Amino acid sequence: MQTWQRIAVCWITATAVGMAIPSRAQEVSALVEKQLPDFLTTYKSIHAAPELSHHEAQTSALLAGELRKAGYSVTERVGKYPDGSQAYGVVAILKNGAGPTLLIRTDLDALPVTEKTSLPYASSVRSKNPAGQDVGVMHACGHDVHITTIIGVARNMAALMSQWHGTLMLIGQPSEETIDGAKAMLADHLYERFGQPDLAIALHDANFAAGKVSVVSGPALAxxxxxxxxxxxxxxxxxxxxxxxxxxxxxxxxxxxxxxxxxxxxxxxxxxxxxxxxxxxxxxxxxxxxxxxxxxxxxxxxxxxxxxxxxxxxxxxxxxxxxxxxxxxxxxxxxxxxxxSTPATINDAVLAARLQKIFVEKLGVENVVERKPVMGSEDFGIFSLDHKIPAVIFWLGAYDPAKVAESERTGSVLPSPHSPFFAPLPEPTIRTGVTAMTDAAVSLLQ
The missing domain is CATH 3.30.70.360 (Alpha-Beta Plaits)
Structure with missing residues (x-):
């Protein structure tokens, strides 16, 4: 009997006896649901303990520890600022045979904003800004969502190694809010030390309904x-x-x-x-x-x-x-x-189309929405080496869908990132972020 015939017989037999053969989407979903309570606990602990740019000591240590537990080779304190000081960058590598290298980035830092959300896990942290002023500190831009997401992706990718091949490079980038963290990591010979990726992706939460994502092709951020x-x-x-x-x-x-x-x-x-x-x-x-x-x-x-x-x-x-x-x-x-200063973030058109197709297939077309470029800025694009490496940052909905619907109906404005009232809805946001990024990573590394 030919190999393909044996496979066919096994498949038919399994189906005939009612054996469940889970799809990858089902497997990823099961992994995420099993770990979701832990993800939410992690998210709230990060949210309650934010650190300003250039000072992400505890946040980077938390991320590094989680990635080591997931089986990655981890290097801390990657990055060098122009004044010679060392940055709190984290690089985690998981090799899985021959194949492309995929970089996935999260940012680590928080903002000098005094939180006013009244959440039970709200930040009460205060610190000194570069001018020596006493300021409140808050994850008012969702980097706590991003960190939690990459921890979930790291665990999932380690559990799904039979379904992908190549090298996964996870980056914990400091100082995104001061747009000098990516430069600092490259100045510390990031790619010379750990290898140059073939593709790079990241996500950022945004003010639309949790449970949905969006991919912009071409200019994404100014x-x-x-x-x-x-x-x-x-x-x-x-x-x-x-x-x-x-x-x-x-x-x-x-x-x-x-x-x-x-x-x-x-x-x-x-x-x-x-x-x-x-x-x-x-x-x-x-x-x-x-x-x-x-x-x-x-x-x-x-x-x-x-x-x-x-x-x-x-x-x-x-x-x-x-x-x-x-x-x-x-x-x-x-x-x-x-x-x-930082250049515009220009999403690679081919990679953006691939991600769009993956998300429609895995999340459903109703959960992939159209968004316009924004005039906000990011330094993720610097990792692309002036577009030599295809790179895409995609948007992750983070707001309560009911509040989004009410805002659209009444015209009321929801708190935006950098607002002291910014409060992502954790459960659906993190579930969708981990699921989408895992599906993307597995598909891009097949």
Whole structure:
């Protein structure tokens, strides 16, 4: 009897006697349901103990410990910042024969936000920010969901090794909120030490119904460019403005004029944002100061547009100073902070299509929703090495479906990420996250 005939006979016999032959989807679902109570406990413990960027000591240790227990080879403290300090990056490797290498990333850090959700596991942590100010700390962007998800995926992939082959590289990335964690890990020779992946994926929770996912092809998140603008003038008495050059007036003019950098310099079909988020100048009401400092963030999807915005900021600031008669040696200082900037996250179209197909097949077409690109920023795309490695970040619904429906009906706004009231619905969010990412990983490594 031929091999294929023996397989057919076995299949027919099994079916005839009513033997259950579970599909992979059923197997993944069973694994997730069995561990879900443990996942929820882990999630709540992480949520209650958040750590700021550059300080993820306990969070990274928790993740590393869970990945070791799951059977992975784990390395901690991967990453080096420009000042030479070591980052709290985690790299976990599971080899399973010949095949491609898949990178899956979670971020680790929390935000300087005082939580106001009143949840029983709400954070009461306080810490010092880089300026030395006492601040509340909260997982207000769902990184606790992401960490819990990757722990679940790690366990599932170890249990399903008969169904995939290749190498799984799990990354615990620090300092995503300050968009310098991915750079720090690459600066510490991530790929030279652990191998360069063939594919890279990540997820991020979002403000739509839990139980659903979304994949965007092409631009997914905008670049983020941080710019400092210092308008320099000539100080004088508030009662004698003619004796000086007022940088407060110039800064005010700049804030207004900066709004035309996009509207009159960038093509209307190119999404772009210029925001002045911080402005400081002066010490007393009757003193015209020497300078005013402004902190800007700019967002777009194109490097050409990014450079046009930077040039627009320089041109606008200088033009206002010249019009005010500022001396040449007191022209504005415009500084692009490359360490606090990150390129746009562009999802690979082919990989996005593969993930879309996987999710429709495994989760059901009704649970794969369409979403638009957003102007928020991420540094996950840096792992793609300027798109040399196909990479995709997909969205995971995290909100109570009933509240989402009520919001759509009434027009009320739900708390967004970075809000002190941000509160994902844990059970369906984590269940779907672990299931979707496991299905994706197994399918991509077959």
């Amino acid at each position: 670049s983020s460019t941080s710019i400092d603008v210092v308008m320099r003038g000539v100080g004088s008495h508030g009662a004698a403005p003619e004796a000086g050059k007022d940088p407060i007036v110039m800064a005010s003019e700049f804030v207004v004029a900066a709004q035309t950098i996009v509207s009159r310099s960038i093509a209307p079909d190119q999404p772009a944002v210029v925001t002045v988020g911080d402005i400081h100048g002066g010490t007393k009401r009757n003193i015209i100061p020497d300078e005013v400092k402004m902190e800007l963030t700019t967002r777009c999807y194109s490097e050409a547009v990014r450079q046009a915005i930077i040039e627009g900021v320089r041109r606008t600031a200088k033009g206002i100073a010249i019009a005010a008669g500022v001396p040449e040696d007191r022209m504005p200082l415009v500084t692009v902070l490359e360490g606090e």
